[in-house]
Structure formats: structure tokens, C-alpha cells
Amino acid sequence: MLMRKLIALSVLCAAVGGLSLQAADVKENWAKHCTKCHGEDGKGQTTMGKKLKVADYTDPKVQAKFTDEEMIKITKEGKKEGSKTLMKGYSDVLSDQEIKDLVAHIRKMAKK
Numbered sequence: 001m002l003m004r005k006l007i008a009l010s011v012l013c014a015a016v017g018g019l020s021l022q023a024a025d026v027k028e029n030w031a032k033h034c035t036k037c038h039g040e041d042g043k044g045q046t047t048m049g050k051k052l053k054v055a056d057y058t059d060p061k062v063q064a065k066f067t068d069e070e071m072i073k074i075t076k077e078g079k080k081e082g083s084k085t086l087m088k089g090y091s092d093v094l095s096d097q098e099i100k101d102l103v104a105h106i107r108k109m110a111k112k
């Protein structure tokens with residue numbers, strides 16, 4: 001009886017685990033991969049962000065400097081300054097759709 005319950009429980013856990021993996025939403029991805037430098041609010045006022053001189057993405061003037069395509073490209077391939085990597089590429093950790101969602105998320109940060 002107990003064994004059955006344990007099996008049922010582990011199947012349930014696997015199902016829920018799989019589900020949350022698939023549905024890793026944009027806020028989670030942002031928090032997990034990007035806030036270290038860009039900050040929760042996109043201002044880049046973090047220790048790493050200040051060191052790397054991350055731009056303030058709540059500023060519409062900053063956002064106007066790049067197109068969605070450029071943002072997607074940089075999120076995939078990363079950003080370098082000479083031979084120094086400022087930001088690594090995320091094409092191996094995030095899907096195209098997740099990257100598109102993140103770019104849309106950054107776009108929403110600009111104050112209107």
C-alpha cells in the first residue's frame with residue numbers, strides 16, 4: 001500500500017516537474033539568467049551591472065538604440081568588447097521562443 005502511494009507520488013512529481021520545465025516563464029528566466037547584471041527592473045544597478053556598465057533599459061532612449069533583431073542576436077550570441085566577453089550567449093540554455101519572450105519583457109521595461 002505504502003509502496004503504491006510512493007510510486008503514485010513520484011509519478012506526480014515527475015509530471016509536475018516536467019510541466020514547470022516546459023512552462024519556464026519569462027519572469028523566471030529573467031530572474032534566473034539576467035537580473036545578476038541587468039537587475040530585476042532592467043536598470044542594471046547591480047554590482048555586476050555597474051562593473052560592466054550595463055545600460056538602463058527603463059530609458060526609452062536606450063531602448064531606441066537597438067532593434068528586436070539585434071537584441072535577440074545578442075541574447076543568443078552574447079556581447080563582446082574586443083576579446084572580453086561582456087555577456088555570454090544563451091542559445092544553449094534558452095529556446096528561441098524563450099529568448100523572444102525575454103526581449104519582449106525588456107521592451108516593456110521602458111517608461112512610456
Ligand code: HEC
Binds near residue numbers: 030035074090103106
Ligand atoms: C554577466 C552580465 C550579464 C548577464 C548575466 C546578462 N547580460 Fe545582457 N548585457 C550585459 C552587458 C555588459 C551588455 C552591454 C551593455 C548594454 O547594452 O547594456 C548587455 C547587453 C544586453 C542587451 C542589449 C543589446 C544591444 O543591442 O545592445 C540585451 C537585449 C541583453 N543584454 C539581454 C540579456 C538577457 C535577455 C539576459 C538573460 C538571458 C542577459 N542579457 C544577461 C551583461 C549581461
